[in-house]
Amino acid sequence: MTMFRADAVDVRYGGVHALKGVSLDIAAGQLVGLIGPNGAGKTTFIDAVTGFTPAGGRVVLDGADLSAQPAHRRARRGLARTWQSGELFDDLTVAENLAVSAQHPSWLAALGQTAGRRPRPDDVVAECLDRLDLGGLADSPAHAISQGQRKLVGVARALAARPRLICLDEPAAGLDTTESAKLGRHLRAVADRGTALLLVDHDMGLVLGICDHVVVLEFGAVIAAGPPAHVRQDPAVLSAYLGADDQSRRAAGR
Amino acid sequence: MPNLLLFALLGLGQGALIAAIALGVVVSYRGSGVINLATGAVAMVSGYAFWALTSGFFGVTCPVPVAFAAALAVALVVGLAVEAVVFAPLRHASPLARLAASLGVLLTLQAGVLLIFGNQPQQEPSVLPAGAVPLLGVTIPVDRFLLAAIVGGITVLLAAGYRWTRFGLATRAAAENEQAALLAGLPTQGIATVNAAVAALVAGLLGILAAPIIQVDSTTLPLQVIPALAAALLAGFSSLTIAATAGVLIGVGQSLLYYLATQSWFPTDNGNALPGMSQVLVFGIIVVALFLRGAGLPTRGEVAERRLPAVPASERLARPALLAAAVAATALVVLPYDFRQALTNSLIGAVIVLSYVVITGYLGQISVMQLALSGTAGFLLARLAGGHVPFPFSVLLAATAATALGVAAGVSALRVRGVSLAVLTLAAALAIEQALFLNTSFGGTSGLGVSSPRLFGLDLGPDGPFRGLDGKQPSPVFGLLVLGVAVAAGLYVAHLRRTVLGRQMLAVRANERAAAAAGVNVRGVKVAAFAISSFIASLAGTLYAYNYASVSSVRFTALAALGLIGFAYVGGITTVSGAVIAGLLSTEALVPHALETWFGIKGTWALLFGGVSLVFTLVGNPDGIAGAHHRRKEAAKYAVRTTVPATGETA
Numbered sequence: 001m002t003m004f005r006a007d008a009v010d011v012r013y014g015g016v017h018a019l020k021g022v023s024l025d026i027a028a029g030q031l032v033g034l035i036g037p038n039g040a041g042k043t044t045f046i047d048a049v050t051g052f053t054p055a056g057g058r059v060v061l062d063g064a065d066l067s068a069q070p071a072h073r074r075a076r077r078g079l080a081r082t083w084q085s086g087e088l089f090d091d092l093t094v095a096e097n098l099a100v101s102a103q104h105p106s107w108l109a110a111l112g113q114t115a116g117r118r119p120r121p122d123d124v125v126a127e128c129l130d131r132l133d134l135g136g137l138a139d140s141p142a143h144a145i146s147q148g149q150r151k152l153v154g155v156a157r158a159l160a161a162r163p164r165l166i167c168l169d170e171p172a173a174g175l176d177t178t179e180s181a182k183l184g185r186h187l188r189a190v191a192d193r194g195t196a197l198l199l200v201d202h203d204m205g206l207v208l209g210i211c212d213h214v215v216v217l218e219f220g221a222v223i224a225a226g227p228p229a230h231v232r233q234d235p236a237v238l239s240a241y242l243g244a245d246d247q248s249r250r251a252a253g254r
Numbered sequence: 255m256p257n258l259l260l261f262a263l264l265g266l267g268q269g270a271l272i273a274a275i276a277l278g279v280v281v282s283y284r285g286s287g288v289i290n291l292a293t294g295a296v297a298m299v300s301g302y303a304f305w306a307l308t309s310g311f312f313g314v315t316c317p318v319p320v321a322f323a324a325a326l327a328v329a330l331v332v333g334l335a336v337e338a339v340v341f342a343p344l345r346h347a348s349p350l351a352r353l354a355a356s357l358g359v360l361l362t363l364q365a366g367v368l369l370i371f372g373n374q375p376q377q378e379p380s381v382l383p384a385g386a387v388p389l390l391g392v393t394i395p396v397d398r399f400l401l402a403a404i405v406g407g408i409t410v411l412l413a414a415g416y417r418w419t420r421f422g423l424a425t426r427a428a429a430e431n432e433q434a435a436l437l438a439g440l441p442t443q444g445i446a447t448v449n450a451a452v453a454a455l456v457a458g459l460l461g462i463l464a465a466p467i468i469q470v471d472s473t474t475l476p477l478q479v480i481p482a483l484a485a486a487l488l489a490g491f492s493s494l495t496i497a498a499t500a501g502v503l504i505g506v507g508q509s510l511l512y513y514l515a516t517q518s519w520f521p522t523d524n525g526n527a528l529p530g531m532s533q534v535l536v537f538g539i540i541v542v543a544l545f546l547r548g549a550g551l552p553t554r555g556e557v558a559e560r561r562l563p564a565v566p567a568s569e570r571l572a573r574p575a576l577l578a579a580a581v582a583a584t585a586l587v588v589l590p591y592d593f594r595q596a597l598t599n600s601l602i603g604a605v606i607v608l609s610y611v612v613i614t615g616y617l618g619q620i621s622v623m624q625l626a627l628s629g630t631a632g633f634l635l636a637r638l639a640g641g642h643v644p645f646p647f648s649v650l651l652a653a654t655a656a657t658a659l660g661v662a663a664g665v666s667a668l669r670v671r672g673v674s675l676a677v678l679t680l681a682a683a684l685a686i687e688q689a690l691f692l693n694t695s696f697g698g699t700s701g702l703g704v705s706s707p708r709l710f711g712l713d714l715g716p717d718g719p720f721r722g723l724d725g726k727q728p729s730p731v732f733g734l735l736v737l738g739v740a741v742a743a744g745l746y747v748a749h750l751r752r753t754v755l756g757r758q759m760l761a762v763r764a765n766e767r768a769a770a771a772a773g774v775n776v777r778g779v780k781v782a783a784f785a786i787s788s789f790i791a792s793l794a795g796t797l798y799a800y801n802y803a804s805v806s807s808v809r810f811t812a813l814a815a816l817g818l819i820g821f822a823y824v825g826g827i828t829t830v831s832g833a834v835i836a837g838l839l840s841t842e843a844l845v846p847h848a849l850e851t852w853f854g855i856k857g858t859w860a861l862l863f864g865g866v867s868l869v870f871t872l873v874g875n876p877d878g879i880a881g882a883h884h885r886r887k888e889a890a891k892y893a894v895r896t897t898v899p900a901t902g903e904t905a
């Protein structure tokens with residue numbers, strides 16, 4: 001049994017059929033790339049899987065069907081995600097950002113805890129910061145750090161939830177080549193320790209370089225899937241990218 | 255039946271005024287994305303100006319046409335000045351900050367009018383012809399029809415203007431997507447200014463024309479913005495025709511309620527018709543409008559930077575709390591009686607503001623209703639104490655029941671947030687004030703007596719046997735009781751910032767969907783925040799009741815709530831020290847009392863100061879007084895940290 005299974009996930013936005021029954025399996029510790037031209041439905045897929053947009057089909061994690069669960073329950077069950085635009089909690093410090101996703105007592109329990117002592121710092125916070133070389137930023141306010149650091153903190157925050165699968169939406173966008181390569185090494189290390197990753201990015205070098213398996217979306221449907229070496233030469237993929245707009249063509253040509 | 259018609263048509267006058275303010279609200283929203291709570295206050299200003307110029311208030315009596323033109327000019331100047339000084343600098347602030355700024359404008363205008371003209375309602379001469387027309391067996395004053403026709407004409411004119419002129423097109427573009435309009439080279443600030451002028455003129459005009467029908471005074475007119483907001487919400491803040499029609503209909507509906515209230519079947523309260531039904535009607539319309547239109551307002555694709563005031567976590571709480579408590583306790587014993595009373599008032603004010611720190615500072619939502627919860631708890635306490643429920647159980651029971659009301663309100667409004675929530679709770683506050691507090695089976699117009707709290711035979715109330723150094727009432731023991739509650743609430747709120755729940759509140763405030771993705775139960779956190787805030791507000795309400803030995807609705811009005819929110823922003827809405835500062839500044843508290851005693855500066859000046867400093871706080875220093883202090887300290891700390899290692903290396 002695979003750890004994670006998305007089965008015929010289907011999303012419509014008004015007249016737009018953004019996802020046309022996409023299925024995808026991911027095993028523990030697997031690093032799966034999800035690529036495709038702009039507007040292909042990659043973000044929509046992550047939104048559907050993590051519960052941020054109503055979707056048809058099924059989402060199963062460790063044998064449990066999460067399709068009917070709200071977003072925060074899915075997160076607690078082990079589906080973490082990052083956002084294309086960062087979306088940190090700007091009013092909190094970097095360490096507090098991680099702490100929010102590290103512990104989630106029920107709200108009643110949390111209300112009860114306010115009568116007790118202040119919570120002890122969670123070990124997982126420091127550990128996740130260290131794993132992404134962010135230890136020095138722990139006490140910085142989240143709004144004060146650089147764009148590249150924001151992306152890494154987003155990944156660290158997802159890691160701090162001790163998830164089974166992290167969906168990463170363009171974590172390398174806005175990073176320079178060295179930062180991007182460093183991020184790639186970090187992600188590979190995370191996967192090797194048993195956390196599955198779904199990586200959406202336009203940086204083909206990054207995706208084809210570190211992923212075990214790559215899925216290509218176009219117009220909301222899977223047009224190719226397989227190991228990176230195989231996908232790289234797939235004629236459907238080449239034509240999808242050559243037919244697409246400038247940015248994707250540049251990205252594909254990298 | 256003829257009477258039904260009579261009242262319906264009489265309501266056209268009030269309806270025209272509401273419609274004009276609704277037009278003003280929609281026009282300024284489309285122009286700049288500000289929900290301008292001060293639109294009704296502009297009508298008040300022009301109404302007063304017209305009255306003053308025709309009655310010789312300033313020593314000269316102008317002929318009506320001159321006074322009319324001058325009063326309109328005043329409305330225009332006020333509208334333009336507010337746009338230039340307040341809203342233009344806040345163009346990129348969050349919608350909630352701009353709403354709060356418009357609240358500052360409302361408070362400023364209101365205090366200004368109170369200072370110049372006093373609080374007597376004035377009867378304005380009518381500009382419109384007097385006469386009456388007979389219609390289907392009733393006679394209706396002709397001005398009602400004229401008012402409705404004028405508003406109808408303005409609506410048609412404006413709607414056509416926005417549809418077919420270049421300026422109208424530009425406004426629509428900016429309202430659809432401000433960022434795109436800016437990129438297309440449209441002068442968005444100019445568009446906002448012209449729309450602000452139009453809004454001020456329309457509201458000002460009806461302030462002059464319709465005020466004779468409903469009297470000019472400084473509370474009724476500004477609050478007409480609430481029914482106007484209901485109309486604007488129904489119109490989705492975009493259709494002028496719907497807004498104006500809804501405004502007129504709300505006026506007609508309110509007038510019909512007056513008629514229905516004369517019927518024998520209408521529910522009564524001690525022989526009088528049930529009070530406050532027209533405010534309940536407006537609240538109901540807002541609920542329906544939010545339901546129909548969805549909880550959110552149309553977004554504008556704005557270039558908003560969404561920074562909210564920072565919420566520093568304090569490392570040490572015990573020492574500053576002990577210090578402050580010791581100072582306050584000494585002051586309670588040593589100070590003369592009037593200052594002792596003012597200090598007690600300040601402490602109660604600080605506790606109420608703490609409830610706003612939780613809901614607005616931590617959670618990022620404005621709930622105007624919290625003060626109404628204080629009032630509810632106060633009245634409940636009076637009833638319980640009257641029914642011989644002993645202290646402190648009476649307090650706990652009253653506070654718990656009022657908290658339950660607050661949580662229920664919070665739960666039913668979970669999907670409503672931001673500006674919509676502020677508008678909804680403002681209408682709720684007014685409805686509670688008019689329908690619940692003025693209902694004699696619950697509250698009453700003259701106030702309810704409250705007996706002093708007694709514990710083991712000791713009188714802890716303000717008239718207790720222990721006196722301060724000057725041997726006078728109020729008893730410092732009651733002050734100490736209040737101080738105890740204030741310190742406990744302050745410590746709790748400061749500690750809350752450091753707990754898991756506090757972190758979750760800030761996460762929700764920063765970004766609801768990112769919080770959900772991190773596993774935070776956003777709704778649960780909101781319910782918890784409403785519960786905490788409501789309980790603190792309710793506790794403060796019971797203290798108020800003991801403090802004045804009676805509860806009356808005047809302390810818990812919607813306008814008083816707006817004033818407190820203003821002071822909370824000025825002090826610093828995100829911190830406990832900000833709440834203390836706000837408490838010291840609030841009505842009848844230490845600062846206004848000292849100013850009045852030493853310099854003869856009346857409390858109304860404090861209100862004016864509150865309004866003006868609210869505006870300048872938002873424009874210049876969104877963290878408030880306490881926040882600015884904290885930032886300076888932080889800056890100093892970082893400066894030290896970064897310089898020390900540098901010198902160490904060179905050494």
Ligand SMILES: Nc1ncnc2c1ncn2[C@@H]1O[C@H](COP(=O)(O)OP(=O)(O)OP(=O)(O)O)[C@@H](O)[C@H]1O
Nearest residue numbers: 013014016018036037038039040041042043044045
């Ligand atoms: N909230 C929404 N409402 C309506 N349509 C949407 C919404 N979100 C996305 N879409 C549409 O769904 C399609 C898929 O969009 P999506 O954002 O998933 O693409 P993407 O693959 O992530 O693109 P990119 O690489 O640019 O991030 C697009 O046609 C987009 O316009």
Ligand SMILES: [Mg+2]
Nearest residue numbers: 042043044084
């Ligand atoms: Mg995307």
